[in-house]
């Protein structure tokens with residue numbers, strides 16, 4: 123899949139790949155038990171602390187009873203999580219309501235990666251709409267590039283990490299021969315599907331490094347041809363469940379953070395001066411900046427950057443385009459993240475009637491003397507006319 127991306131990002135981790143400890147970790151990870159290990163270890167540590175406290179014989183309330191009480195609470199939580207999530211002993215949860223009247227910006231902010239799905243499958247109506255929107259977003263007319271991409275639907279418990287309970291997926295496939303614009307198209311088109319599903323009340327989770335490639339290829343069967351296809355990532359689709367292991371709750375909280383806008387948007391093509399998004403002429407794009415900031419990205423790495431480009435027209439500083447690019451050399455996940463930004467940017471512009479279109483410009487057309495190596499340029503949003 124996109125192994126090189128994660129290798130480059132985390133070389134130390136890959137140095138341990140052949141050790142027994144690593145193999146145990148991978149086994150626990152893909153069987154799903156790793157999610158419960160932290161809770162289990164915390165119980166053991168609390169019991170150890172209580173044992174040491176009782177042996178020392180001082181401050182029994184703090185050194186014995188408190189750790190014992192914590193161990194009991196954590197143990198009860200662990201048993202509850204295993205029963206409800208792992209063995210699915212939970213009440214049937216209601217279908218989520220559609221977000222019909224929600225404005226586009228609030229919808230993009232409401233989307234979060236779902237880490238725990240209900241055990242029920244999609245209703246026939248939801249499944250039909252999923253397949254429709256997936257096919258529509260991959261249609262050649264809806265792509266930025268000329269290379270075909272497609273989303274294959276799979277109903278099977280693929281081996282994924284760390285999200286639990288996923289049974290239905292879209293597998294994003296680009297041509298086997300690498301083409302960056304095709305990978306950006308995967309990000310853009312799949313994010314549009316994700317937003318459509320969010321409006322229907324469905325939940326999603328992009329899964330790239332956490333999906334087992336062999337499991338995906340096995341379930342695709344003859345719909346995958348290695349000479350023709352490259353699996354970029356998958357997207358789990360379903361109904362969110364309230365039941366989640368403690369570790370997933372903690373993980374999800376840590377991912378609800380984003381870089382400030384001044385580290386993402388710039389006022390010059392060399393990406394050195396932060397953009398004042400509330401000053402003229404940039405303020406017309408309102409919450410478009412915010413919804414890019416809150417886009418999903420692999421490991422929440424937030425690798426996309428954007429530079430506004432202005433020109434003096436009859437003595438007035440006029441906004442002509444926004445250049446989007448990635449601040450890493452990653453060939454896959456950073457390109458997907460650029461595509462996701464494009465989808466949110468476009469959706470936002472459409473909502474506030476800011477006219478424009480995406481176009482890949484040559485170096486000459488961009489007319490930039492000293493473009494930095496990073497962020498590397500990917501695509502521009504050409505401003506057609508500014509809404510008043």
Ligand SMILES: Cc1cc2nc3c(=O)[nH]c(=O)nc-3n(C[C@H](O)[C@H](O)[C@H](O)COP(=O)(O)O)c2cc1C
Pocket residue numbers: 233234235236283284285327328329330331332333355377378416417418419420421422455458459462
């Ligand atoms: C290309 C891509 C790959 C991702 N891969 C995984 C994954 O393997 N496992 C996972 O649980 N989440 C994955 N995510 C979800 C991110 O972790 C998530 O988007 C990020 O932490 C921000 O959280 P949010 O989506 O809730 O806003 C991926 C997201 C993207 C865009």
